[in-house]
Amino acid sequence: MTDAPDPAPARTGLPVTALSAVLAVGVAVTRGGNQVAIKVALTAMAPLWTAFWRMFISCLTIFVWSRIQGVQLWPERHQWRHLCMLSLIFFTQIAMLHTGADWTSPGYATALINTAPIFANLVSPFFVPQDRLTWTRVAGLAIAFGGACGVLLGRPDAGIASRPLLGNVLVTISGCLVGARSVYIQRIVQNMPSSRAMFWQIGMALPGFALGAWLIPDPVERQPLSAAPLLALLYQGVFVGGLALIVWVYLLKRHTPGSITAFSFATPIAGLVMAAWLFQESLGPRLLLGLLAVLVGIALVSRPTDRPQP
Numbered sequence: 001m002t003d004a005p006d007p008a009p010a011r012t013g014l015p016v017t018a019l020s021a022v023l024a025v026g027v028a029v030t031r032g033g034n035q036v037a038i039k040v041a042l043t044a045m046a047p048l049w050t051a052f053w054r055m056f057i058s059c060l061t062i063f064v065w066s067r068i069q070g071v072q073l074w075p076e077r078h079q080w081r082h083l084c085m086l087s088l089i090f091f092t093q094i095a096m097l098h099t100g101a102d103w104t105s106p107g108y109a110t111a112l113i114n115t116a117p118i119f120a121n122l123v124s125p126f127f128v129p130q131d132r133l134t135w136t137r138v139a140g141l142a143i144a145f146g147g148a149c150g151v152l153l154g155r156p157d158a159g160i161a162s163r164p165l166l167g168n169v170l171v172t173i174s175g176c177l178v179g180a181r182s183v184y185i186q187r188i189v190q191n192m193p194s195s196r197a198m199f200w201q202i203g204m205a206l207p208g209f210a211l212g213a214w215l216i217p218d219p220v221e222r223q224p225l226s227a228a229p230l231l232a233l234l235y236q237g238v239f240v241g242g243l244a245l246i247v248w249v250y251l252l253k254r255h256t257p258g259s260i261t262a263f264s265f266a267t268p269i270a271g272l273v274m275a276a277w278l279f280q281e282s283l284g285p286r287l288l289l290g291l292l293a294v295l296v297g298i299a300l301v302s303r304p305t306d307r308p309q310p
Contacts, residue, residue: 024263032270040232047098048213057237087204093177103167105156110271119179144297151290
């Protein structure tokens with residue numbers, strides 16, 4: 001197979017079509033099960049080992065997809081700097097996410113990681129002219145931030161959350177980095193194939209996950225490896241970190257981060273349902289009200305500032 005030339009930069013800031021909306025909701029629901037799958041995998045593996053194997057599967061999925069599509073993965077010389085920065089953000093975000101998820105509950109982790117659209121919309125106006133920060137967005141940020149603080153200080157079930165406050169903080173910081181990474185990757189994929197950006201952000205982070213897992217001792221006694229953690233890793237690697245990520249970056253390449261992240265409302269809802277089902281997690285009023293405030297705030301923040309241009 002001959003590598004196809006890099007595609008021309010796609011138009012960005014396009015109106016969200018019905019197909020884009022369906023794809024965005026599908027990605028959001030798929031991602032909803034991510035925190036639950038991470039928690040299942042953590043029953044048998046330490047946080048950085050789960051991150052390593054999950055991302056190894058994701059990297060392999062993206063590689064196969066890229067070869068099928070004929071996309072050239074090797075970067076041009078001027079692209080390495082951007083890819084290294086992207087991978088550094090990615091490594092930090094994933095390491096915090098898996099460590100925080102190990103210490104808090106899947107329901108709380110789901111609610112807190114989905115504060116990412118708040119930070120995406122806060123950062124985006126500095127880089128994307130279409131995403132201007134209006135008074136409506138400021139009000140939405142305030143409401144969503146208040147809801148996130150309420151969840152952050154909550155106390156999940158002790159049986160599935162060994163260090164809840166610290167875990168909540170790490171997952172929240174991870175959410176900040178997801179928002180920043182969404183804006184950053186939206187900019188760099190305008191001038192390179194999205195598969196290339198995804199492959200290298202993961203590929204360059206893999207040695208860090210393996211080295212950290214090998215050097216950092218695991219103080220937790222975990223269960224023997226079984227089918228459930230392996231299936232959870234496959235779900236994270238193939239569907240969340242592979243196929244869903246491919247679709248998400250495709251959407252970011254065509255639309256502004258603010259317009260696409262508006263569809264993330266489905267992610268925490270799906271995640272909470274799965275957490276309550278698989279872990280029998282109690283969804284208390286603090287968690288539900290905090291999440292509601294986050295969703296209302298995101299809805300306000302993600303409203304378009306201009307009428308779509310044909």
